[in-house]
Amino acid sequence: MEKSKVFFTDLHTTPSSNLLDKMERLCRRAGIAGLDFSNPFTAIKIHFGEPGNLAYIRPNYAARMANLLRSLGAKPFLTDYNTLYSGRRSNAVDHLRSAMENGFNPISAQCDVIIGDGLKGTDYKEIEINQEYCRTAKIGTAIADADVIVTMNHFKGHEQAGFGGALKNLGMGCASVGGKLELHSASSPRIEEANCKGCNICVKHCAHDAIHLNDRHIAQIDYGKCVGCGQCVALCQYDAAQLGEGDTSERLNYKIAEYSLAVLQDKPQFHISFIMNVSPECDCWNHNDAAIVPDLGMAASLDPVALDMACADLVMNAPLIPGSRLAEEYPHEHLEDVDKFACLHPDTNWRAGLEHAEKIGLGTRDYELIKV
Template structure:
């Protein structure tokens, strides 16, 4: 397989070329204008950030990209799916409020903001890929129905996947709430009896007649019928229906790759990653720890696998500066060339996901880095 082209620009600016100008010049050089955007619905998949976490991408970048896409005839919108955990982004009402607090709204972003899997995380399309781990990933409807997918990725650490980049943003981030359950879990959902209020919502909405109230009005799951769709977890307002046992890091990354395959299936796609404020954990936390390396730059590619590999390589080559999680773990050590994400999260294996993504044809880990 030939090497994919990954384009890179550093963060140096001049009075005549700010970071927004550099990003636009980067994506044009990488070939974004070769896509036919005329009258096409374009999902800009982005993470709006959990309130309290300040490592998310500034909305200015999304606004500049949306403006460029509109100039090419597109109908762009910013989107993300609801979370599986109970937080400020677990339903569309709270999610949109959180996005607005972080600066993502139709005025600042200059395009509509849409929660891909609807009010309660139950609006999705099953995209058949017949994968080794996921046969028909559950993708948020707004993303599944889009004509073109563009990802804008904040590259950072992740406590389960190793790091979060293009594949994590697309595969995990585009999954409906039930899809996220499939990604995370090695087993079916469970009911915590003491939390159940007997409201019957999970019973009414189970498409497989797998959950009923017992004589004590406690929800009970029939595992002969349960398919692990996660609908009950998505709908429960009392944290009674919860995820089962978590999957391994390797299997999680394999599933993320297959979900990404479903998101991008038969769609033109393009990807932009920002190596800025590289926090050790995910943007889903309500806080962000100090960055583990200096800010490096912005990268763009048609190949999400090559893009993630290039970002990982740049982070590995970078020095560790300042007071942060890595410098406290490994004081007085030079960590250039070391896998910083594995040092922080030793139980994770990010490379397994890229290798699986390459096997299923999402892209290649071999790349040519072109500086712009």
């Protein structure tokens, strides 16, 4: 397979070229103007960020993207999808308020905002893909009905997938609540009782009232209520909540790749990732820890697999920031040329997802990095 082109720009600016100008120039060099906008409804898939988290992409970039797309003949809209877990983005009313608070509104982002799977996450289309893990994919209607797909991805760590990039934004990010349930359907978290401190954090944050402390002050899961969203595993600081038997990061990443295929098949597409504020975990949390590497730049491609691979390589080759979580865990190492995401989340395997994405025809991991 021929190498895919990934275009990259650093964050150096001049009085005549600010970061918004550089982003637009990067997008044009990467081929956004060559997309077919004859059918104009263009979804800009972005993560609005959980209120309290400040690592998400600034709405200024979304505004420039929306204006660029309009200049090319598109009818763009910003979109994100309701969450499976607790928080302020689990229904469209709270989700829209959260987006507005974070600057994603027609004034700041200069674009209308649509919660793509409706009020309660039940507005979706079932798209047939006939893949190894998913026969169909439950994709939010706004994305399913869109003519063109553009992703704006904050590249950072992720506690279940390894990292979050273009595929995570597509596959998990565009799934309806029912689709997210399917993606997590193999998840049956368990409690390692010897590790449980009875801190109650998993109980407080379970959106489905599936965890309680028993009479010994040990967390106990009610599997009649548990949907396997994995929030307890991500929250537990004592390694008491753990992935269940047969539930793996590989399987989740395989499904994410297949859901990404459902989103993108037969549609013009473009992807840009922001390798800034590379926090250890997802923007779904209401907080963000210190970045693990310096802000590196922006990368764009027509190939989401190549883009994710290039971003991962850039982070792996970057030095650690002193005082970050990884720097504290590895005080005598620089971790350059080391898989920092595997160091952050040892039970994850992001490579498996990219391998599967390549296998099913989403793109290639073999890329040429072109500096703009």
